[in-house]
Amino acid sequence: MVHAPATMADVARIARVSTATVSHYLNKTRRLLPDTENRVRDAIEELDYILDPAARTLRAGSSNVIGLAMSAVSNPYFSALAQELESLLSEHGKSILLMDTHDNTQREQQVVQELIARRVDGLVLAPSASADQAVRLAERYQIPLTLVDRFEPEHECDQAAVKSSDALAVLTGHLLELGHTRIGMITGERGLPTTEERIEGFVAAHRQAGLEVDEKLMISGQSTRAGGYAAADQLLRRRSRPTALVSGNNAMTIGTLRLLKERGVRVPADVAFVCFDDFEWADLFEPGLTAVAQPIRALAETTVDLLLTRIADDQTGIRRVQLEPTIMHRTSCGCLPGTPLGVE
Template sequence: MPPSRRNPVMADVARRAGVSISTVSHVLNGTRFVASSTRDAVLSAVDELGYQGMKDVTNTRNSSRAIGLVITGASNPYFGELVAGVEQEATRAGYALLLCDSHDDPKQELSAVQTLISHNVEAIVIAPTPSWEDKTLPLLRKHGRPFVLVDRLSSARCDQVGLENESVSATLVEHLIEIGHRRIGMVAGLDGLSTSIERVRGYQRALQESGIEADADLIVPGLSTVAGGRSATLRLMAMRPRPTAIFSGNNAMTIGALRALREAHCAIPHDVALIAFDDFEWAETVTPALTAIAQPFHAMGAQAVQLLLRRLADPLAPRRVVRLPAEIAHRHSCGCGIRRGPAAPAPAK
């Protein structure tokens, strides 16, 4: 491989083999049964790309130099950026990566952490489920495994790295208000997650600071899923008067929102403006191009590993909570070119 190119990472192997990142991890780390045909495809991709993670894992079984990662939706390409950030920083420090998918289920999360502990990982990066403090946190404390929370933060006293969710959400909703929107709906994420809570708080803050009375009915749960986003958006568009703009709280719900607006024959942004948390690679290719908040997921993953290494080097170091800034990609779905009056009426059915 030419020296100017980066070394292949687990996400590259997954793409070449046509499987999820978690499947690659299971093949390389032996953490779960994988069909022989799938295993062969993964190992072929490893050979073709010259992926070095397999050698690291072999050494890890003898030296216990491994870091675990527990995250939901590991098969989602969007989270591949975070996984790549964790893996590259871990590899640079001489650690292999063992990856488990929690599926946003507390029981699956607990099982994943138990699996990682049984494989003698030295430390764990975890994007926690809503009720992780009930069982997963006590297990981590019991076994004395250093850990860092990533993306989703908590009141627990531990190292954490996440995003400035509230302030950037407020800024984006303020943009809608500046161009004349007064009735703005929100498709909110899964209950109990810090990301969901903070993004709703940002939405509410923007309304309050602009002197707009908040309508609780305009915040509809989307459960952080495609189906939930679709259902929530259809519910918003059935209201009378209906919103003139919608803020979607994550990438999965945005896909659902786009489907719902197409089903409802609503043109974006003429009938309803749409803004979203989480940018997509294809956000500029849809019509109209999507205005969205882009998270620095690769940097977030790398920062999480750096906090872990600091904790391993000094178990008594003061805890750190790192908040990374996000960027807003202004495109066309917000309807910047459509100036609305201060009390824009709902569009006719």
């Protein structure tokens, strides 16, 4: 059920102060006692109050602006996705307002609040590991919302994502077929749907081969370059180090490749390497990277279609669309490249 957005009077009632005091707090026009400030701040957080209530759907006109909330600065994949979204939305007369969530739940909530206050017509959100508050804000203020990249079945909103589990199972299975039995996985931030799906594929491939996964060979790279570097370093320092590595996203891949170069570890002679997220320049590496290529353009097209349909008619049924990736078979896995592998 959609609740009416909170008002300044609601905040004043919960905080046990006057509306003038709430106004002073919000506009920084008068210093308040610490206890009063705390009560007002707590009430604002409890009610998800946003200063500009005109942002709700009852506003008179359209801003023709779409808010994008994702970790676009720190993640090359999201940067590419944001570019495609901007290009497609501009064809429909829409501008974008991009804000980086840094995959942080609290920052994500602040970003969504800011975008709503700026009267965007709709929101595209790449959800964090716990996006409940952000989604609830969009629902409360009746802002059309589409989740992208990370599939969240529990949320009743339009969603577009790429299947991860099967592709990671194929990549891992390929390494197992090549004779690797000690495969290290550099996982993304735990709790993210994409991270859990890719771990699921990694584990499934081992089970299909009749092998148990050594959980000590699964290290979180926190979905970042620095995290990928640290995780790869930790794996390669093991007494019985893995003979192959799987990286869960392109940011961690960059960090891993840097570590391998600094340590003088040859790919694939010393360690085989495969990764999720293809690069525009992945084939220029020596060796070329065997990688899962996500259909970024198709994902952006699907996302735009879902969101603009929702903006035009908020009574349209909820749609959840999952797209298939492609595996680009190159040489970093340790064998000759062939025709790009399909997801089995």
